[in-house]
Amino acid sequence: MKEWLKHWDETKRLTREEAIKILNLPKEDMDDLIACAYALRTKYKGKKVSVQLLTNVRSGNCSQNCAYCAQSCESHAAIEKYRRVSDEKLYGDNDLVDDKHLARHCIGLSGIQFSDAEIEDLAERIREMKKKGTQICCSIGFLTEKQARLLKDAGLDRINHNLNSSRRFYPEICTTHTYEQRVANIHMLQDIGFEICSGGIIGMGERKEDVVDMLLDLREIHPESVPINFLLPIPGTRLADRDISGLTPEYCMKVLCLARLMIPTSDIRCAAGREVYFKGIEPTLFKVVDSIFASGYLTADGQGIDATMQMIRDAGFDGEIESTDEE
Ligand code: SF4
Numbered sequence: 001m002k003e004w005l006k007h008w009d010e011t012k013r014l015t016r017e018e019a020i021k022i023l024n025l026p027k028e029d030m031d032d033l034i035a036c037a038y039a040l041r042t043k044y045k046g047k048k049v050s051v052q053l054l055t056n057v058r059s060g061n062c063s064q065n066c067a068y069c070a071q072s073c074e075s076h077a078a079i080e081k082y083r084r085v086s087d088e089k090l091y092g093d094n095d096l097v098d099d100k101h102l103a104r105h106c107i108g109l110s111g112i113q114f115s116d117a118e119i120e121d122l123a124e125r126i127r128e129m130k131k132k133g134t135q136i137c138c139s140i141g142f143l144t145e146k147q148a149r150l151l152k153d154a155g156l157d158r159i160n161h162n163l164n165s166s167r168r169f170y171p172e173i174c175t176t177h178t179y180e181q182r183v184a185n186i187h188m189l190q191d192i193g194f195e196i197c198s199g200g201i202i203g204m205g206e207r208k209e210d211v212v213d214m215l216l217d218l219r220e221i222h223p224e225s226v227p228i229n230f231l232l233p234i235p236g237t238r239l240a241d242r243d244i245s246g247l248t249p250e251y252c253m254k255v256l257c258l259a260r261l262m263i264p265t266s267d268i269r270c271a272a273g274r275e276v277y278f279k280g281i282e283p284t285l286f287k288v289v290d291s292i293f294a295s296g297y298l299t300a301d302g303q304g305i306d307a308t309m310q311m312i313r314d315a316g317f318d319g320e321i322e323s324t325d326e327e
Contacts, residue, residue, distance in 0.1 A: 050103035077236030112141035123154035130155035158195035166210035203231035230273030
């Protein structure tokens, strides 16, 4: 394995068995694995770290039963619930993305289906934010083709729709919609011309094979961005007491390295769980990933923007200065 990593040939597509071997690598091979991921990261992303800001536009009261989610219909988590965040907050966050030169403004809406009037309402706000040229990604449930086109016409750049886990494991975490619906939704959005952000959550009780199978499907989808979340069990959700002792920094790093090896040209984002599972080892983390969130993930707090940018500089990398259409 060591020699294989040293002479990595990225034109060779990893097989399922090889990918599983990577998640089972012994500790002594970690340096070689990270070096391999770092070479790809540098080749395709340089030293750049894209920082995204997330605004929760709609919170809570979702009809779906995703086991990890504080906003699900089964959750008793003490979260703020609202149908639409104030314009002051939404546009204020968008100004922050602009002022701090962050890569992208991500906006999330709880729920799975939306009326045309709700989508038009959202489109109006996207049009307003796009006046500044901000790159915008929207995390939203299942859109009709008509609704997706409406948002595309409003200037929305990217849509986040995660696979979350493998096809096999998906019914364990959600029974109100299917994995197949998610894949079909992503393909519809790609056909319309959206950039795609799609990844998953690690630590929900899945096997290593499930992580690999999810990444194999993501390799086929080839999203522009692949967010990998590490479970933060939220009190009041079905996964509140999930044993996360397997989420060691070493295992989490292996998952991110595998994502980089399998989908090297995409942005690989260490999303939820970064501050918990990678605390103090950010310089190593940035050798593998080129994208993170600043300042909070929906219902869990994150670091502030300035602290995040400083942490990137301290690690020897550059916070991305982009987020305008004029570039
Ligand atoms: S569909 Fe989205 S908001 Fe609703 S429960 Fe699932 S993850 Fe949470």
